[in-house]
Amino acid sequence: MSIAPTVRHIPDRLDKAITSTLLSWESLLVLVAVAIFIANSLASPYFLDAYALSDLTFNFAEKASIALAMALLIISGEIDLSVAATMALASTLMGFAAQYGFGTFGLVMIGIAVGLACGAFNGFLVTALNLPSIVVTIGTMSLFRGVSFIILGDQAYKGYPESFAFFGQGYVWGVISFEFALFLVAAVIYWFLLHKTNFGRRIFAIGNNQVTAQFSGVRVKRIKFILFCLTGLMAGIASILLTSRLGSTRPSIAQGYELEAITMVVLGGVSILGGAGSIIGVVLAAFIMGLVTFGLGLLNVPGIVMSIFIGFLLIIIIALPILWRRFGWLIKA
Amino acid sequence: MKDIFKNREVWLGVVIVGMIGAITLRSPSFATPSNLGQIFNDTSILIILALGQMTVILTRSIDLSMAANLCFTGMVVAMLNAAHPDIPIFVLIFIALFVGLILGAINGALVWKVGIPPIVVTLGTLTIYRGATFVISGGAWVNADKMSPEFINFQRADILGVPVLSLIAILVVIVFQVFLTRTPLGRSIFAIGVNPTAAVYTGIDVGRTKFVAFCMSGLLAGLAGYLWISRYVIASVEVANGYELNIIAACVIGGISIAGGTGSVGGAVLGALFLGVISTALPVINISPFWQMAISGSAIIFAIVLNARSERKQGRIILKKAETA
Numbered sequence: 001m002s003i004a005p006t007v008r009h010i011p012d013r014l015d016k017a018i019t020s021t022l023l024s025w026e027s028l029l030v031l032v033a034v035a036i037f038i039a040n041s042l043a044s045p046y047f048l049d050a051y052a053l054s055d056l057t058f059n060f061a062e063k064a065s066i067a068l069a070m071a072l073l074i075i076s077g078e079i080d081l082s083v084a085a086t087m088a089l090a091s092t093l094m095g096f097a098a099q100y101g102f103g104t105f106g107l108v109m110i111g112i113a114v115g116l117a118c119g120a121f122n123g124f125l126v127t128a129l130n131l132p133s134i135v136v137t138i139g140t141m142s143l144f145r146g147v148s149f150i151i152l153g154d155q156a157y158k159g160y161p162e163s164f165a166f167f168g169q170g171y172v173w174g175v176i177s178f179e180f181a182l183f184l185v186a187a188v189i190y191w192f193l194l195h196k197t198n199f200g201r202r203i204f205a206i207g208n209n210q211v212t213a214q215f216s217g218v219r220v221k222r223i224k225f226i227l228f229c230l231t232g233l234m235a236g237i238a239s240i241l242l243t244s245r246l247g248s249t250r251p252s253i254a255q256g257y258e259l260e261a262i263t264m265v266v267l268g269g270v271s272i273l274g275g276a277g278s279i280i281g282v283v284l285a286a287f288i289m290g291l292v293t294f295g296l297g298l299l300n301v302p303g304i305v306m307s308i309f310i311g312f313l314l315i316i317i318i319a320l321p322i323l324w325r326r327f328g329w330l331i332k333a
Numbered sequence: 334m335k336d337i338f339k340n341r342e343v344w345l346g347v348v349i350v351g352m353i354g355a356i357t358l359r360s361p362s363f364a365t366p367s368n369l370g371q372i373f374n375d376t377s378i379l380i381i382l383a384l385g386q387m388t389v390i391l392t393r394s395i396d397l398s399m400a401a402n403l404c405f406t407g408m409v410v411a412m413l414n415a416a417h418p419d420i421p422i423f424v425l426i427f428i429a430l431f432v433g434l435i436l437g438a439i440n441g442a443l444v445w446k447v448g449i450p451p452i453v454v455t456l457g458t459l460t461i462y463r464g465a466t467f468v469i470s471g472g473a474w475v476n477a478d479k480m481s482p483e484f485i486n487f488q489r490a491d492i493l494g495v496p497v498l499s500l501i502a503i504l505v506v507i508v509f510q511v512f513l514t515r516t517p518l519g520r521s522i523f524a525i526g527v528n529p530t531a532a533v534y535t536g537i538d539v540g541r542t543k544f545v546a547f548c549m550s551g552l553l554a555g556l557a558g559y560l561w562i563s564r565y566v567i568a569s570v571e572v573a574n575g576y577e578l579n580i581i582a583a584c585v586i587g588g589i590s591i592a593g594g595t596g597s598v599g600g601a602v603l604g605a606l607f608l609g610v611i612s613t614a615l616p617v618i619n620i621s622p623f624w625q626m627a628i629s630g631s632a633i634i635f636a637i638v639l640n641a642r643s644e645r646k647q648g649r650i651i652l653k654k655a656e657t658a
Contacts, residue, residue, distance in 0.1 A: 129638060134452075135633070138578055138633060139631075140630065141578065142578070142633060145626055145630075146623075146628070149626050255575070262456065272450045302467065304570060305468065308461050308464030310460060311456075314453065315449065315453075315461075319447045
């Protein structure tokens with residue numbers, strides 16, 4: 001008597017109860033975002049204006065674009081602290097080229113190429129030489145910005161072509177700025193890449209257990225290298241946007257952007273230890289940070305006080321679920 | 334004899350002496366005792382901060398908030414001094430230590446009791462502490478003319494020809510050398526960095542030890558807060574902006590592994606001195622100070638490559654010994 005082998009169906013994803021969706025990180029972020037939006041519109045009469053809201057997007061589009069790629073990198077268990085320095089270097093070299101009469105197209109190509117090259121350099125050091133990414137990128141952070149300082153010193157580049165201003169100041173449709181449109185397109189691309197492709201599943205696999213991923217045939221190093229390149233690329237693009245918006249370059253440009261981008265990623269529910277996170281969370285976190293800084297700005301709150309708020313937001317939002325898991329039973333009982 | 338040259342600190346010392354020698358060829362007055370003493374004095378604050386950062390890094394954590402802590406503590410003592418010039422300097426230093434300790438303890442408690450990864454905690458407190466500096470000062474600066482002469486001159490005084498600032502750094506170095514190598518707590522800081530699981534089985538409370546490490550780095554950041562403000566005689570929100578990465582750089586160059594458990598007080602001191610010598614030497618040999626950032630960046634990358642290689646070599650040696658045994 002032969003026993004027919006039982007065919008077991010293994011689902012790609014487990015069915016989720018509606019309550020778990022409601023209690024998810026993303027819903028928490030949506031609630032926070034809505035609350036801040038309402039608070040803002042009550043606090044300032046200037047908030048609910050189409051052009052004001054459009055200005056808001058300039059506030060975070062550049063950092064948020066970097067955060068998209070950074071999210072993938074952090075999910076894979078690495079980090080890149082050199083993104084702001086990459087922006088500075090890309091901006092400096094674009095300014096350098098503009099002095100020699102490069103056109104807008106040439107400048108954009110240079111920005112993208114420098115970003116990619118910086119990302120590839122980080123990726124090479126981390127994957128080929130097996131070095132920890134956090135210290136490597138602290139080193140390259142000094143190196144990239146240091147090169148900007150060598151080239152520029154205390155000078156500044158101005159005199160970008162007029163058509164170059166479109167990227168940071170132009171509108172594509174009505175009140176939708178080019179920066180915001182680009183960010184939305186990038187968000188969709190990264191969402192697809194992370195959540196709908198094999199490549200994205202492998203990123204999660206690497207972040208959860210690198211050794212297992214390696215033995216399952218995932219090319220860990222190649223994927224990490226690609227992720228560093230993508231992060232560099234996004235930094236290059238962000239540099240084009242920022243340079244175009246400001247119309248000038250100093251070596252201290254984009255200082256501190258790396259910490260803000262990482263804050264967005266972590267606030268978006270990406271585990272800093274790797275292996276978990278979603279693009280939707282990062283996009284929501286970017287909106288929250290944009291809303292907070294813009295709303296407080298309308299109320300004439302200085303930028304540094306806003307950063308306190310962001311700091312508290314970061315710690316509290318990370319601590320809440322941990323404390324909930326630990327002390328939730330107290331409330332139920 | 335061979336073992337000496339395998340030692341990381343010896344190599345770093347040789348490199349620093351070599352650098353000083355090379356610079357002296359260009360500018361003979363560079364290697365005079367008074368100038369070398371000056372370099373040490375200039376690097377004292379970085380040495381103190383690097384020792385605090387090292388204690389945290391040894392436990393597989395990182396403290397990004399040290400510069401912000403320094404900024405906040407410095408502002409507190411500067412404002413106290415401006416408002417009440419009659420408070421004795423020792424009380425102010427005690428207050429600086431205490432405020433720094435509290436800020437460090439907040440980091441430590443969030444890591445220990447709430448269980449948030451250290452990099453996230455200190456990323457958050459970095460912005461909070463610096464923002465709090467703005468809140469307490471209202472964005473105003475405290476200038477030299479508002480500080481009492483005692484406040485400014487205390488660390489500049491000479492004892493047997495050595496400035497008090499250097500003496501404080503030397504004292505901190507000695508205390509940390511003893512603390513990290515000769516006390517049970519110091520050894521447990523190394524133990525949880527090398528293997529947290531094994532540390533738990535030997536009865537070490539990993540969370541509490543991390544908490545202590547963060548308290549140490551906070552304490553030293555507080556001390557550095559007073560020293561920094563009285564040295565550069567200005568307290569503002571911008572003080573030591575971005576300096577946290579210099580501190581980590583000194584540690585990395587000094588051979589302290591970011592993976593925890595590896596490092597020495599000597600390494601941290603030499604790492605800080607390396608950066609100090611570079612920043613003093615550049616103007617002397619007519620290189621624009623704008624080169625400094627790129628040079629220290631390259632030095633960091635070079636040092637990490639070296640660290641990684643020496644760690645790998647150690648592994649091989651253990652295997653060879655096992656084969657021959």
